[in-house]
Amino acid sequence: VSREARRLLQALCPCVKVYARVAPHQKELVITALNAAGHTTLMCGDGTNDVGALKQAHVGVSIINNPELEKRIEQRLALQADPQAAALERFARARGAGRKKTKPANESLSESLQRALAESSEQDADPTLVRLGDASIASPFTSKRTSVECVLSVVRQGRCTLVTTIQVFKILALNCLVSAFMLSALYLHGVKQGDTQMTIAGVVVAALFYFASSAPPIEKLAAKRPASRLFDASVCASIALQFAIHLSSLFAVLHLCEPYAEPLDGAQRVPDGEFYPTVLNGCIFLLSSWMQLNTFAANYTGEPFTQPLQKNKPLFYTLVFGWVSIFIASLDVVPGLGSTLQLSPLPAVDSDPFRLYFALLLLGNLGGVLLVEKVCRLVLG
Numbered sequence: 242v243s244r245e246a247r248r249l250l251q252a253l254c255p256c257v258k259v260y261a262r263v264a265p266h267q268k269e270l271v272i273t274a275l276n277a278a279g280h281t282t283l284m285c286g287d288g289t290n291d292v293g294a295l296k297q298a299h300v301g302v303s304i305i306n307n308p309e310l311e312k313r314i315e316q317r318l319a320l321q322a323d324p325q326a327a328a329l330e331r332f333a334r335a336r337g338a339g340r341k342k343t344k345p346a347n348e349s350l351s352e353s354l355q356r357a358l359a360e361s362s363e364q365d366a367d368p369t370l371v372r373l374g375d376a377s378i379a380s381p382f383t384s385k386r387t388s389v390e391c392v393l394s395v396v397r398q399g400r401c402t403l404v405t406t407i408q409v410f411k412i413l414a415l416n417c418l419v420s421a422f423m424l425s426a427l428y429l430h431g432v433k434q435g436d437t438q439m440t441i442a443g444v445v446v447a448a449l450f451y452f453a454s455s456a457p458p459i460e461k462l463a464a465k466r467p468a469s470r471l472f473d474a475s476v477c478a479s480i481a482l483q484f485a486i487h488l489s490s491l492f493a494v495l496h497l498c499e500p501y502a503e504p505l506d507g508a509q510r511v512p513d514g515e516f517y518p519t520v521l522n523g524c525i526f527l528l529s530s531w532m533q534l535n536t537f538a539a540n541y542t543g544e545p546f547t548q549p550l551q552k553n554k555p556l557f558y559t560l561v562f563g564w565v566s567i568f569i570a571s572l573d574v575v576p577g578l579g580s581t582l583q584l585s586p587l588p589a590v591d592s593d594p595f596r597l598y599f600a601l602l603l604l605g606n607l608g609g610v611l612l613v614e615k616v617c618r619l620v621l622g
Contacts, residue, residue: 285391304384400458412540419491435522497524536610
């Protein structure tokens with residue numbers, strides 16, 4: 242093919258919807274032209290004639306092509322749809338005869354699901370039916386289905402993986418920045434966190450990462466596309482603005498705890514020495530834990546790509562339990578909870594509105610990060 246013909250094909254390919262009666266090398270030319278035009282291509286094939294195009298595509302999906310499996314699936318679907326046909330089929334099998342069915346032209350959603358179940362049942366009953374062809378050698382994805390519906394699964398899972406990766410990086414970045422400034426503030430004031438506090442925070446954060454990363458994709462494919470790269474405008478702006486809110490909350494709690502700072506002697510300032518709970522230590526621990534929970538809640542992607550937060554029960558209930566526990570601990574209304582978390586008693590409400598200010602600071606931080614993330618998604622997403 243001449244250079245001029247390739248250039249013409251590259252200009253025409255984006256305008257064409259259907260390509261019919263193409264030879265194997267022409268499939269490869271079409272995929273190459275679409276790639277050169279700046280498009281992201283996905284090729285689905287089942288035989289040797291599709292290998293060239295599968296290699297040229299950004300994403301290649303191979304499907305099996307087994308006439309025997311197709312025949313068994315059509316027979317199973319026909320028997321499920323017609324009880325009388327099932328009786329005749331059993332009678333015909335008893336006499337050693339078989340029945341042939343043609344594939345319906347149009348399948349509804351329920352028929353498609355029945356077909357998928359029939360494929361799975363037939364493959365489980367006879368594993369020898371699944372023979373991977375030459376197309377599986379040239380493609381990173383291979384489906385046991387005979388239908389091109391597997392392409393939708395690849396797109397759904399790919400989008401789910403992309404948004405999950407981005408949200409994990411956002412959460413890691415914010416948690417690392419918050420932890421760094423929190424530890425710096427504690428070090429400058431000669432205090433530190435207790436072992437129980439660090440253990441509880443680490444276990445909860447690990448559980449939240451697991452629950453957030455295991456969210457399945459939504460079955461319905463959304464028209465909206467997710468962010469294609471990590472350093473997207475919406476991602477960077479969201480991280481910067483959320484960190485600004487967290488940093489301002491940290492400075493606010495330092496200013497709030499300043500009148501209650503207790504002088505520490507030399508032994509108490511030793512980094513590896515015994516832990517001494519103070520008002521500053523307790524407030525920073527509660528605030529940092531609260532900000533980590535807010536980070537997960539605000540940056541969890543959810544719809545339209547993954548399972549919504551309310552339907553991700555383990556993540557949702559863990560967040561709610563964490564919020565309620567921290568809020569109760571800040572108000573000191575449950576006896577024994579503060580000592581379990583190695584917290585120093587906060588000033589009482591009767592003599593000083595310290596607890597009220599601290600509770601308002603927690604709620605303001607939550608509302609601020611949720612609002613920032615939503616605005617960044619709407620404006621820059």
